[in-house]
Structure formats: C-alpha cells, structure tokens
Amino acid sequence: MSGQLFPQDPTPRRLALGPQACVLGGFALPHLGGVMPALQAVLDAAPLRHLVTPGGFTMSVAMSNCGALGWTSDRRGYRYTRDDPDSGRPWPDMPAAFERLATAAAAEAGFDGFVPDACLINRYAPGARLSLHQDRDERDFDAPIVSVSLGLPATFLFGGLARADKAARVPLAHGDVVVWGGVDRLRHHGVLPLKDGEHPQLGAQRINFTFRKAG
DNA sequence: TAGTATCA
DNA sequence: ATGA
Numbered sequence: 001m002s003g004q005l006f007p008q009d010p011t012p013r014r015l016a017l018g019p020q021a022c023v024l025g026g027f028a029l030p031h032l033g034g035v036m037p038a039l040q041a042v043l044d045a046a047p048l049r050h051l052v053t054p055g056g057f058t059m060s061v062a063m064s065n066c067g068a069l070g071w072t073s074d075r076r077g078y079r080y081t082r083d084d085p086d087s088g089r090p091w092p093d094m095p096a097a098f099e100r101l102a103t104a105a106a107a108e109a110g111f112d113g114f115v116p117d118a119c120l121i122n123r124y125a126p127g128a129r130l131s132l133h134q135d136r137d138e139r140d141f142d143a144p145i146v147s148v149s150l151g152l153p154a155t156f157l158f159g160g161l162a163r164a165d166k167a168a169r170v171p172l173a174h175g176d177v178v179v180w181g182g183v184d185r186l187r188h189h190g191v192l193p194l195k196d197g198e199h200p201q202l203g204a205q206r207i208n209f210t211f212r213k214a215g
Numbered sequence: 216t217a218g219t220a221t222c223a
Numbered sequence: 224a225t226g227a
Contacts (some may be wrong), residue, residue: 057218073217122217133217163216190217223227 005171017158017168020144020182022109028148029175031104034097039121039207042066045092046084048123054078060128061191067094069118069214071137078137080118080214094119102146102211109179111144116211124154124206126196132159132167132188135212143213144181150174150209151202152194159188174199 005015005025013025028035048062051073065071069080070091084091098119106114122130135145149156149172156178159167167188172178180187194206 051217053216053218055216055218059217061217063217071217078217130217131219135217221227223225 005173005176015170017170017178018180018184018187020110021158021180021184021187022178023170023172024105024108024177024179026173026175027105027108027177028101028150031097031101032150032175035095035101036201038095038097042092042095042121046070046087048121049086059130060125061130062123062125062128064121065119066092066098066121067116067118071118071120071212071214080137098209098211101148102209105146105148105177105179106144106181106211109144109146109181111179111181114143114146114211114213116143116146116213118212118214120210120212122208122210124152124191124194124208126152126194126204128206129193130191132157132163132190134186134188135210136186138212138214140213141185144179144185146209146211147178148209148211149176149178150207151199152197152204152206154194154206155192157188157190157192159190161186161188163188174201
C-alpha cells in the first residue's frame with residue numbers, strides 16, 4: 001500500500017494540494033510507451049551527472065536535461081543554460097512524447113497552453129533526496145511546474161511560501177504527476193530519502209521529469 | 216539552504 | 224521516525 005494514493009479508482013484521479021496545485025494519479029501511464037525509448041536516447045546524448053551546489057556539496061540526485069534550456073548548478077550558482085556544460089553541446093531536443101505529456105497534464109490541472117522549454121531529469125537511487133527548495137531560477141513565474149514520477153515510490157514534500165512552513169507529505173507512485181502554479185507556484189517542495197526497493201520496469205531507482213518554462 | 220551530521 |  002506504500003505510495004498507493006489512489007488504490008482502485010479506474011478514472012482520472014486527482015488530489016488537491018492547494019488552490020492551484022494537485023496530484024494527478026497515474027496520469028503519465030498511458031504516455032509511457034512513447035516516453036521510455038525517448039528517455040533512453042536523451043540520456044545517451046546527455047548522461048546523468050551529480051551536480052555541485054553553490055555551497056560545495058554534491059547532490060545525491062543525478063541530473064540531466066532536454067529541451068532548449070537545462071537547469072544546472074555549480075559553485076557559481078544555479079542557472080539555466082543552452083548547452084550541456086559537460087559536452088559543450090546543446091541539450092538534447094525535448095522529445096515530442098515528453099512535451100505532449102507535460103502539456104496534457106498541465107491542461108488537466110487547469111493550466112491551458114503550457115509549452116515547456118526545459119525538462120530536468122532527476123534520477124534517485126536509494127537514499128537520494130532533495131531538500132526543501134523553491135523553483136525560482138525561471139524568467140517568470142506565470143507558467144506552472146509539471147513533475148512526473150516514474151519507478152520506485154517516493155514521499156514528496158509540499159510546503160509553503162516560507163521555508164519554515166510545515167510541509168505536507170505526499171506519497172507518489174509510478175505514473176503520478178504533480179502540477180503547481182499560480183498562487184502555489186513558489187511553494188517550497190522536496191523529496192524524502194528514497195527507500196530501497198525494486199520496480200518492475202525501472203529497477204532500484206526513481207526517475208522524475210520536471211517540466212518548466214524557464215525562458 | 217536543490218546539503219549533511221548529530222542529538223534528542 | 225522526526226524535528227531541532
């Protein structure tokens with residue numbers, strides 16, 4: 001039962017996290033046939049890597065990107081770049097299957113016309129985590145954030161505008177999508193350390209896509 | 216402060 | 224496991 005927010009409901013499942021924030025249970029599942037091969041191609045061209053924070057710590061989550069802009073971090077700070085700093089080449093194009101999934105999920109959550117130009121790919125091995133933070137490196141905060149969960153279940157933290165606000169704990173399963181925007185766009189969020197396990201399709205890992213309009 | 220460790 |  002761990003991570004099963006929506007046990008036996010066959011229809012579109014939604015859980016409100018705020019006025020303009022929600023979880024869409026299992027929303028990504030019908031799209032995965034097109035998404036998984038594309039993911040493989042993206043990671044072949046831009047391998048996952050562990051970024052370093054401005055404070056000098058290596059992140060436990062391994063990251064890559066596709067789309068016109070990619071999120072990166074190093075000692076100089078956080079930013080979006082056109083090129084992969086590791087290869088010097090542009091980030092791989094965002095696969096059409098990725099963009100369709102993101103746009104459909106946003107529309108389902110009430111954000112019509114979402115066109116992401118950035119997809120951050122996060123890979124969580126057991127133990128990997130992401131501490132509470134805000135997404136504030138984008139040019140404007142008009143567009144929502146669309147976050148897709150694949151593989152092992154995880155506990156998502158959804159806090160408030162202030163970092164000290166108590167964060168809700170939301171179990172996320174394979175295929176769940178979280179969308180937040182509008183008045184909820186700058187809410188803090190994170191992921192608890194991933195528990196060990198084995199997923200039938202993805203093995204001992206969790207993959208997360210975070211779609212944004214960064215530029 | 217997109218981090219970690221330690222200690223209640 | 225959870226929070227300071």
